[in-house]
Amino acid sequence: MEDKSVEYRQRLGKLKEMREAGIDPYPNDFKPNGDCGSILREYGNATKEDLESRAARAIIAGRIMAIRDFGKASFIQVQDRSGRLQAYVRKDLLGEEGFRVFKFCDVGDIVGLGGRLFRTRTNELTVEADALRLLSKGLHPLPEKWHGLKDVEARYRQRYLDVLVNQEVKDVFLKRTAVVRFIRDFLSEREFVEVETPMLQPIPGGAAAKPFTTFHNALGMELYLRIAPELYLKRLVVAGFERVFEINRNFRNEGVSTQHNPEFTMLEFYQAYATFEDLMALTEEMISSLAARLAGSTKIKYQGREIDLTPPWERISVRDAILRYSNADEGIFADKGKALGFASSLGLSVPEGLSHGKVITEIFEKVAEPMFVNPTFVTHYPLDVSPLSRKNAKDPSLVDRFELLVAGREIANAFSELNDPVDQKERFAAQLREREAGDQEAHQMDEDYIRALEYGMPPAAGEGIGIDRLVMLLTDSPSIRDVILFPLLKK
Numbered sequence: 140m141e142d143k144s145v146e147y148r149q150r151l152g153k154l155k156e157m158r159e160a161g162i163d164p165y166p167n168d169f170k171p172n173g174d175c176g177s178i179l180r181e182y183g184n185a186t187k188e189d190l191e192s193r194a195a196r197a198i199i200a201g202r203i204m205a206i207r208d209f210g211k212a213s214f215i216q217v218q219d220r221s222g223r224l225q226a227y228v229r230k231d232l233l234g235e236e237g238f239r240v241f242k243f244c245d246v247g248d249i250v251g252l253g254g255r256l257f258r259t260r261t262n263e264l265t266v267e268a269d270a271l272r273l274l275s276k277g278l279h280p281l282p283e284k285w286h287g288l289k290d291v292e293a294r295y296r297q298r299y300l301d302v303l304v305n306q307e308v309k310d311v312f313l314k315r316t317a318v319v320r321f322i323r324d325f326l327s328e329r330e331f332v333e334v335e336t337p338m339l340q341p342i343p344g345g346a347a348a349k350p351f352t353t354f355h356n357a358l359g360m361e362l363y364l365r366i367a368p369e370l371y372l373k374r375l376v377v378a379g380f381e382r383v384f385e386i387n388r389n390f391r392n393e394g395v396s397t398q399h400n401p402e403f404t405m406l407e408f409y410q411a412y413a414t415f416e417d418l419m420a421l422t423e424e425m426i427s428s429l430a431a432r433l434a435g436s437t438k439i440k441y442q443g444r445e446i447d448l449t450p451p452w453e454r455i456s457v458r459d460a461i462l463r464y465s466n467a468d469e470g471i472f473a474d475k476g477k478a479l480g481f482a483s484s485l486g487l488s489v490p491e492g493l494s495h496g497k498v499i500t501e502i503f504e505k506v507a508e509p510m511f512v513n514p515t516f517v518t519h520y521p522l523d524v525s526p527l528s529r530k531n532a533k534d535p536s537l538v539d540r541f542e543l544l545v546a547g548r549e550i551a552n553a554f555s556e557l558n559d560p561v562d563q564k565e566r567f568a569a570q571l572r573e574r575e576a577g578d579q580e581a582h583q584m585d586e587d588y589i590r591a592l593e594y595g596m597p598p599a600a601g602e603g604i605g606i607d608r609l610v611m612l613l614t615d616s617p618s619i620r621d622v623i624l625f626p627l628l629k630k
Contacts, residue, residue, distance in 0.1 A: 144280075146280050147278060147279060147280075150245060150276070150277070150278045150279075150280075151278060153243050153245075153276070154276050154278070156243070157243055157273075157276070162240060162243070162273070164243075164273055164275070164276040165274070165275055165276070166272065166274060169200055169251035169272055169274055170198075171198050171199050171200040171219075171251060172197070172198045173197060173198070173199065174199065174219050174220065174221040174222075175199060175201065175217065175218070175219050175221050175222040175223055175224040176219075176220075176221025176222040177221065178197050178199070178224060178256070178264075179222060179224065179264065182195055182256055182264055183264060185256075185264075186258070187257065187258040190255075190256050190257055190258065191257075194255070195255065195256040196253065196254065196255050196256065197224075197253065197254070197256055197266050198251070198252075198253035199217060199219065199224060199226075199251070199252060199253070199266065200217075200219065200249065200250065200251040200252075200274060201217040201218050201219035201223075201224075201249065201250070202217070202218050202219075202247065202248070202249050202250075202303070203215050203216070203217060203244060203245070203246050203247065203248050203249075203250060204216045204217070204218045204223065204246065204281075205246060206244075206245075206246055211229065211230040211231075211238075212227070212228065212229045212230065213227075213228045213241070214226070214227055214228075214265075215228060215250075217250065217252070217266075224264070224265075224266060225259075225263055225264070225265045225266070226252055226254070226265060226266040226267075226268050227254075227257075227259070227265050227266070227267045227268065228241050228252075228268050228271065229267070229268075232254070232267065232268065232269045233268060233269065233270070233271055237270065237271050240271060240272065240273055241271055241273075243273060243276070244273055245277065245280070246280065246281055247277035247279070247280060247281040248273060248275065248276055248277050249273075249274045249275035249277070250271060250272065250273055250274055251271070251272045251274050252266065252268040252270060252271040252272070253266070253268065253269065253270045254266045254267045254268040254269045254270065255267050255269075281300070281303070281304060282300060282304060292628075294308075295620050295626055295628055296628060298624055298625055302624075308621075310614075311610075311614045311616060311621065311622060312622075312624060314433060314610065314613065314614050315606075315610045315614075315622060317432075317433060318429065318433065318606065318609060318610055318613065319386060319606065321428075321429050321432060321433075322386070322406055322425065322429070322604075322606075323386065325425050325428070325429075326382075326384050326408060329382070329421075330382050331382040331383060331384045331408055331410075332380055332382060332383050332384070333383075333384055333385065333386070334372070334375060334380070334383055334384075334385055335385060335387075336365075336368040336371035336372060336375075336385060336387070337365065337371060338364060338365050338387075338388065338390075339353070339355070339362045339363070339364065339365075340362065340363050340364075340365050340371075341360065341361075341362060341363070342363070342583050342584075342585045343363040343364075343365065343366045343583070344366070344367070344369065344370045344582055344583065344585050344588065345365075345366060345367030345368065345369030345370050345527070346366045346367040346369070346389075346391075347524075347582065348366040348367075348391040348392075348393060349391065349392045349393060350363040350364060350365075350366050350390070350391070350392060351363065351364040351390050351391075351392045351401075364390035365387075365389060365390065366389055366390065366391050367389055367405070367407070367603070368385050368387050368389075368405075368407055369407060369527065369601065369603070370585060370588045372384075372385060372407055372408075372409050372601070373409060373556065373588070373591075373596060373599075373601070374588065374591045375409075376409050376411055376556075376596055376597065376599050377591045377592070377594055377595065377596045381410070381411035381412070381597065381599075382408075382409070382410050382411070383408065383409050384406065384407065384408035384409070385406075385407055385408075386404065386405075386406050386606065387404070387405055387406075387407065388402060388403070388404055389402070389403055389404075389405050390402050391403075395627065396619075397617065397618040397619060397620070398548060398608065398619055399619065400607070400619050400620070400623055400626050400627060401627050402627060403605065403606075403607050403619070403623075404605075404606040404607055405603050405604065405605060405606060406602075406603065406604040406606055407601065407602070407603045407604075408601065408602055409556070409599055409600070409601040409602075410599060410600055410601070411597040411598070411599045412597060412598060412599070413598075413599060413600040414539065414555045414598075414600050415518075415539045415540060415541055415553050415554050415555045415600050416539075417600060418541075418553045418600050418601075418602050419452075419454070419516050419541060419553075422543060422551060422553070422602065422604075423450040423451065423452055423514075424450070426448060426514070426550075426609070427448045427449060427450050429613070430448045430613060433613055434613065437449040439612070439613065439615075440615060441546050441612055441615055442546070442615065442617060444512055444546070446512060446513055446514070446545060446546060446612070447513050448514055448545075452513070452514040452515060452516060452543075453511075453513065453514075453515045453516070454515070454516045454518060454541075455515060455516075455517055455518070456517070456518050456519040457499065457500070457503050457507075457517060457518070457519055457520055457521070458472055458519070460503060460507040460510075460511075460517055461499070461502055461503050461506060461507055463507070464506045464507040464510050465485075465502070465506040465507070467481055467502070467506075468481070471499070471502070472499065475495040475498065478495060478498045478499055478502065479491065479498055481502060482498055482501060482502050482505075485502065485505050485506065487501055487502070487505055489501055494521075494523040494573075495521070495523070496520075496521025496522060496523035496524050496536070497521070497523060497524055499521050500520065500521060500524045503517075508544060508547060508548075508549075509547040510547065511544040511545070511547060512545075512546055512547065513545070514543060514544070514545045514550075515543070515544050515545075516541040516542075516543055517541060517542050517543075517544055518539075518540065518541045519531060519534075519537040519538070519539070519540065520537065520538055520540045520542070521536065521537060521538075522535070522536055522537060522538050523569075525538040525540050525554060526566045526567070526569070526570055526582055527554070527556070527557055527563075527566075527582075528540045528554035528555065528556070528557055529554065529555040529556060529557050529558075530557075530562075538554060538555075539554055539555035540552075540553065540554035540555070541553055541554070543604075545612055546612060548608060549605070549608070550604060550605060550608055550609055550612065551602055551603065551604040551605070552602065552603050553600065553601065553602030553603070554600065554601065555598070555599075555600045556596070556598070556599045556600060556601055558592060558595075558596040558597070558598060558599065559592075560589050560592035560593045563588075563589060563592055564584075564589050566582075567582060567583075567584045567585065567589070568584070570582040570583070570584075571583070571584055607619050607622050607623060610622040
């Protein structure tokens with residue numbers, strides 16, 4: 140839609156006037172010799188006399204965030220990636236032509252300027268500009284008050300403005316970058332190898348989810364955006380990558396909520412000769428160390444609640460969690476009919492065709508999952524909701540698996556890997572029967588993955604950690620949209 144605001148038309152008029160005067164409003168040959176942050180660090184404590192004796196100068200470039208105009212002189216605030224610095228613009232220093240260019244400038248324009256550093260009467264470090272160039276003319280005014288909660292829809296749709304004028308929003312994404320860098324370094328130091336696996340897959344596997352479908356014209360074949368990299372990473376374990384990880388983008392054709400975006404970031408890693416219990420210890424160390432690095436403490440605040448990430452973390456089975464947080468009878472774990480009856484009493488709409496293990500999982504998610512505020516490893520999930528996990532040696536109806544719950548939501552999922560190709564093929568076949576019965580999220584048969592297992596995969600454990608949810612936790616963000624730069628929204 141065409142913007143017909145008065146200020147837009149005024150700026151468009153300035154743009155036309157500049158071009159008619161032979162002034163390029165979008166040049167690309169200005170080179171700053173520093174940034175606002177480095178200048179403030181170097182000269183922030185320098186006195187007026189120090190600046191004069193050192194003949195300190197600066198050449199910076201950035202966006203004008205404020206102008207105080209006094210006619211033949213102005214103070215402006217210039218912002219770059221590292222911070223803000225004040226500049227003093229005077230006609231007698233810039234000359235007629237330079238000051239004319241400045242008069243074309245508005246808040247939001249990007250300028251380059253240079254001059255000596257001095258202290259104002261209020262003792263603020265300032266660049267006294269003796270040269271100034273307009274580097275990019277902005278046609279829209281910056282929002283004067285861009286309060287996110289008042290216009291959350293606009294914040295997400297125009298994230299470039301949200302980040303530009305809200306430092307706290309920018310800080311969230313800088314912390315997100317720090318989270319990913321920390322995890323990458325943490326795993327690399329422990330001899331994990333970072334790899335990349337296909338996003339376009341002929342068979343979507345590794346998770347129970349509905350995929351996005353696409354078509355490759357040249358090959359004449361249907362493909363899927365990956366729902367998880369798991370089966371490819373485990374192929375690499377077969378290949379001899381005994382410690383491997385990927386920080387990846389996954390795509391799931393599902394609903395959108397404060398905790399779900401169709402496109403999201405996951406860390407997945409696999410370690411040969413390890414069990415799910417080994418990964419509990421690794422996860423405790425990684426996340427608690429990350430919190431200490433990022434927040435300065437293993438105790439953090441999330442949405443008004445204190446969460447203590449100090450190891451060791453609680454461990455509890457799905458069964459014991461249900462019994463702790465509900466009045467369930469132990470008979471629901473042995474009798475599917477009793478489980479269905481209890482689920483119904485909780486208000487859950489569970490079809491009778493759902494497997495016993497899936498009914499138990501639905502009950503757990505209803506009564507127990509929201510109760511875990513401090514980090515908790517919930518272990519030993521039913522076999523039929525864990526088709527890629529190793530069976531528990533004592534009770535083969537369960538698997539050696541955990542989910543990490545913090546603030547009532549899943550942060551990580553891990554298990555000792557199933558490396559028996561015969562068992563895996565049987566479980567894929569059972570999943571196919573569930574697909575035929577109407578479960579579109581059930582796994583498909585992947586013959587090539589079975590073939591890889593038939594060459595022998597070492598005993599191993601693997602884990603997936605939701606980067607977006609982890610960043611939400613560590614930045615006290617209520618919605619996943621607050622930690623994704625460009626979340627998917629309706630038109």
